[in-house]
Amino acid sequence: MMKPYILIVEDEAALITLLHYNLEKEGFEVGEAVDGEEALFMIRERRPDLVVLDWMLPSLSGIEVCRRIRRMPEHKNLPIIMLTARGEETDRIRGLDSGADDYVVKPFSPSELVARIKAVLRRLRPALSEESISYSDLRMDLAAHKVTRDGAAIHLGPTEFRLLRHFLEHPGRVFSREQLLDAVWGQDVYVESRTVDVHVRRLRQALNAGGRADLIRTVRSAGYALDASES
Amino acid sequence: MMKPYILIVEDEAALITLLHYNLEKEGFEVGEAVDGEEALFMIRERRPDLVVLDWMLPSLSGIEVCRRIRRMPEHKNLPIIMLTARGEETDRIRGLDSGADDYVVKPFSPSELVARIKAVLRRLRPALSEESISYSDLRMDLAAHKVTRDGAAIHLGPTEFRLLRHFLEHPGRVFSREQLLDAVWGQDVYVESRTVDVHVRRLRQALNAGGRADLIRTVRSAGYALDASES
DNA sequence: CTCGGCTGTCACGTAACTGTAACGGAAGCG
DNA sequence: CGCTTCCGTTACAGTTACGTGACAGCCGAG
Numbered sequence: 001m002m003k004p005y006i007l008i009v010e011d012e013a014a015l016i017t018l019l020h021y022n023l024e025k026e027g028f029e030v031g032e033a034v035d036g037e038e039a040l041f042m043i044r045e046r047r048p049d050l051v052v053l054d055w056m057l058p059s060l061s062g063i064e065v066c067r068r069i070r071r072m073p074e075h076k077n078l079p080i081i082m083l084t085a086r087g088e089e090t091d092r093i094r095g096l097d098s099g100a101d102d103y104v105v106k107p108f109s110p111s112e113l114v115a116r117i118k119a120v121l122r123r124l125r126p127a128l129s130e131e132s133i134s135y136s137d138l139r140m141d142l143a144a145h146k147v148t149r150d151g152a153a154i155h156l157g158p159t160e161f162r163l164l165r166h167f168l169e170h171p172g173r174v175f176s177r178e179q180l181l182d183a184v185w186g187q188d189v190y191v192e193s194r195t196v197d198v199h200v201r202r203l204r205q206a207l208n209a210g211g212r213a214d215l216i217r218t219v220r221s222a223g224y225a226l227d228a229s230e231s
Numbered sequence: 232m233m234k235p236y237i238l239i240v241e242d243e244a245a246l247i248t249l250l251h252y253n254l255e256k257e258g259f260e261v262g263e264a265v266d267g268e269e270a271l272f273m274i275r276e277r278r279p280d281l282v283v284l285d286w287m288l289p290s291l292s293g294i295e296v297c298r299r300i301r302r303m304p305e306h307k308n309l310p311i312i313m314l315t316a317r318g319e320e321t322d323r324i325r326g327l328d329s330g331a332d333d334y335v336v337k338p339f340s341p342s343e344l345v346a347r348i349k350a351v352l353r354r355l356r357p358a359l360s361e362e363s364i365s366y367s368d369l370r371m372d373l374a375a376h377k378v379t380r381d382g383a384a385i386h387l388g389p390t391e392f393r394l395l396r397h398f399l400e401h402p403g404r405v406f407s408r409e410q411l412l413d414a415v416w417g418q419d420v421y422v423e424s425r426t427v428d429v430h431v432r433r434l435r436q437a438l439n440a441g442g443r444a445d446l447i448r449t450v451r452s453a454g455y456a457l458d459a460s461e462s
Numbered sequence: 463c464t465c466g467g468c469t470g471t472c473a474c475g476t477a478a479c480t481g482t483a484a485c486g487g488a489a490g491c492g
Numbered sequence: 493c494g495c496t497t498c499c500g501t502t503a504c505a506g507t508t509a510c511g512t513g514a515c516a517g518c519c520g521a522g
Contacts, residue, residue, distance in 0.1 A: 134332055137301050150301075157468055174376040195470055197510065219376045220478070220509065221389040227375070229384065388479055425499090426481055432500065451489070451498065
């Protein structure tokens with residue numbers, strides 16, 4: 001499994017160091033930002049999987065950052081955990097209202113934050129915490145890096161494997177070629193968007209070997225989706 | 232969201248009672264079947280959202296039921312959770328390969344089963360909880376790019392899809408051809424206004440396939456509107 | 463080095479989709 | 493009732509987007 005990338009937005013240096021250390025120990029990749037502007041920049045550039053956001057920030061308040069994130073089309077669903085000082089109960093409400101997925105009250109133990117992060121990731125990206133993903137008669141074993149369909153082993157190249165995995169993590173959902181390039185190839189690699197077509201074909205060829213039904217739906221002028229329903 | 236309907240397939244009466252009680256407490260609707268034949272019948276008749284399937288069953292084994300479900304075109308994606316006795320490790324593999332989405336080892340606590348059920352529902356049917364627009368018996372799933380009427384899938388071309396989406400976002404409202412061109416085609420594209428008529432026809436044809444009532448109302452010398460009411 | 467697997471790109475064919483025109487019928491209007 | 497306007501319907505040619513096979517470059521294993 002690829003490491004989830006967590007962005008910490010916090011202006012206290014000591015707290016950053018502490019969290020950074022603890023999150024990396026738990027197998028996360030960690031990034032830092034010290035104010036709201038930098039946070040928004042990092043979100044656009046590094047596309048974190050989750051943001052830990054301090055309530056009190058210089059330049060832009062945490063709540064404002066939260067609102068702006070929710071207005072970015074690319075990052076509307078980015079999970080956010082807010083850090084708030086003790087007893088700011090009304091703030092808590094406003095925090096959740098402004099779009100945070102969870103909140104942690106200071107002072108807190110690092111392990112509590114880790115637990116919350118895992119919970120939120122599990123909830124919003126269920127497949128991240130599973131060791132195997134299945135859909136219809138398809139099964140992907142993440143640990144063993146193996147794929148079977150109806151029990152029969154299927155060999156996939158690395159790219160096809162990541163592609164299928166991405167589809168399995170969001171079954172039914174349509175992705176444009178650009179989205180797939182970002183998610184599967186990485187945001188800093190430039191390849192032709194038609195390349196996606198070729199890999200989708202190779203994936204199809206592998207999955208449908210033996211005359212099985214096609215599991216990937218083409219949505220003309222929109223992209224592809226994993227979809228077992230017959231057309 | 233409507234209550235998910237869970238079908239329990241289990242031959243031990245005591246276990247059924249226990250599960251029935253606990254699942255209802257959690258806000259699920261619950262149905263029961265005591266053997267494989269009854270299970271398949273119930274699936275066709277009641278169309279459950281998820282099946283909890285015992286491995287050992289009279290008349291038809293759980294695994295066989297599982298396979299048959301996966302071969303029903305209507306229910307290929309029906310989530311299945313298998314109940315298996317402790318230590319049947321090879322069975323577990325075979326269970327997943329035959330198409331189960333998860334498994335729970337006996338003995339288990341009801342709350343564990345509930346957690347698994349919720350996890351599977353979240354994972355396998357994200358579209359239900361995501362953004363979708365519906366009107367009358369019509370439903371448009373934006374993430375999956377799918378349209379259904381009365382449960383039946385409907386195929387639309389890209390333009391018809393955008394057109395219907397625009398109507399669904401403003402149900403009942405009448406749009407002139409020019410307004411539709413601006414909204415659906417874009418302000419900077421010039422096409423004949425009569426082109427709208429053709430696409431409206433194509434949309435109607437797709438939506439009304441099978442002798443259903445027309446959902447698009449023509450307003451003479453004004454335009455079109457989405458409208459379920461009869462005149 | 464050589465080989466085989468994997469990747470990205472291209473070119474070509476084709477199926478799906480699009481816009482326009484043309485015809486006929488329905489609706490308004492005197 | 494005749495005329496006009498507007499709309500439904502069909503057909504068709506042009507365009508677009510996708511599927512497919514081929515191929516050269518890359519890279520690590522042997």
